[in-house]
Amino acid sequence: MLIAATASVSISRAVTVARLMSLLSSLRTQARASGRIRLISTSPHIINIPTADVYRFGAASDPIFRHVSWTVNEGEHWAVLAAANEKDDFFQMLLGHRRISPHPPPPGLYPGLSKVESEFPASLVSFANRRRSGGAFYDYTARYGAVQDQDRITLRQHMFPETIDPYGGIPEILRAPGWEKTVDVVANLSPQKRALFESLVQQMGLAAFLDIPLIALSNGQTRRARILKAIWGQPQLLLLDEPLTGLDVDARPKLLDTLHNLRTPRVILGLRKHDVVPDWITHLAFLRGTTVKTGSKEEILADGSLGAAAQATSTPITPPRIGEMVADLQNVSVKYEDRQILKNINWQIRQGERWHLQGANGSGKTTLLALLTGDHPQSYTQKHLRLFGRPRPRIATPQLQSLIGVVSPEMFDAFPRRAGMLVRDVVGTGFDGTFVTRGKHGVGTGIMQNLSEQDVEWRVQRREEVVFALQPSAGFGEREFVDLGVGEQRIVLLMRALVGRPQLVLLDEVWSGMDESMVDNAKRYLREGGGVNDEQAVVVITHWEQEVPWSAADGLKRIRLDQRAPETTVQKPEALQ
């Protein structure tokens, strides 16, 4: 559904934003005066494509977009509404990675922008299409242990890489408490630059995290840090694809305010078709297949032919039967040196229960899940953490991996992308929770290597069933995992998490990058299509209520981690039902 939203802007925020605006514009004037920015044209167009088709480079192929006719003028605020792979192609076109034919006449695609470094002065930060390649699995659980020296790069150092010794990693001086030298870099900026830095950091809610190792930042904090770094780099055009993904409800309006008020970089947002369109967006590009429709927001939103998908209606279901306890946490706490992350968490999860785990960015949701999966070293030292009826230390990690199905951003990044590994191979690894294909039919060998013929047969059949139920297109099981779009890869990892009917299913930000039809289909499969049954418990983590497949009427329970103070992050769970 396409909805225009009204953002509420507090007076104090408006003042900060106004200050930010004036700082940015005076810095730009200075840069122009110093000759660093050279304007080559006085054209009002930022982007100009009179009429053209767009192709992938390489072998002759059909156009990916036909009859594109698009101009963007200074002062307009644009968003691109599209499925993840279409958005990716569109942004890649703007980065010069797709062929525009005929190429826009001189002075080219960006007539109103200066050419500072290259012909394409745009940069892209994408949260929808962040592909990792490479066949190796990397250990994402490293983050939960003591941070190693080589991982000690802090957010502040990341922002000012000149403080890192290129030959020896981080110089000794930077490891001293206080990180004096890095702090000096900020102190030595011009007053205007320093004020800009501080105001951006404040706006992005990152002030308390500047001197924390990057590896220790939560997902939402990391995403905000990537956007901060991109803005600080001052490209002339910043393409931000699904920037609200993974951000909590407080962070979203702050980020949108910041983006709205930037003069440089100019921002083009990428949104999913069912996302809320910020009220300050003035123009939309709507992509469907090879068609690109551009115009004012009102015009595009009013165009019925664009087929804004109807809201899926949900049929009533019988809430599942509640059974045995699968996880029992009593007074569970996690601390890193002097940082208390979780404190006295009490939570019991039973078969048949459906939970929504809520909490602001950095409140400890991923940390809590890492205790349940046994990935967190502090899972061994809790006084009372029982999983599947046994104390955590008395249950081997491989066994836990076969009893718990997980999809999470960390798992998504870490899963190996081996050439030749097919979708059904990836799904088959879910039975034993491994990352490599094993067993005669690629359905694993069982933890104790004792699968009977019947077990194997059940596994093969179950894999077919899950792939068939969730596949976005026919023949999906035979496609190579590495070649899939991000949303498609995520759906494969969801199939992997569900295939073995594990007693506990953990779904952490599972929908990002997926199309609306894939999300609706998967939600339906989970809620009413037999994707999970009464013997399984499910925990969903998302900042968007509408992304949870179940509602209170279906017996959904909620647990919220409350952040008392941003720097100390003390939480207390609150079972709402």
Ligand SMILES: Nc1ncnc2c1ncn2[C@@H]1O[C@H](COP(=O)(O)OP(=O)(O)OP(=O)(O)O)[C@@H](O)[C@H]1O
């Ligand atoms: N090794 C570490 N050392 C210090 N602090 C850490 C470490 N690992 C995580 N943290 C901190 O723990 C807090 C909780 O992180 P966690 O990833 O669990 O948050 P989250 O609730 O999942 O957030 P998000 O919604 O952004 O995903 C964060 O503030 C993070 O900076």
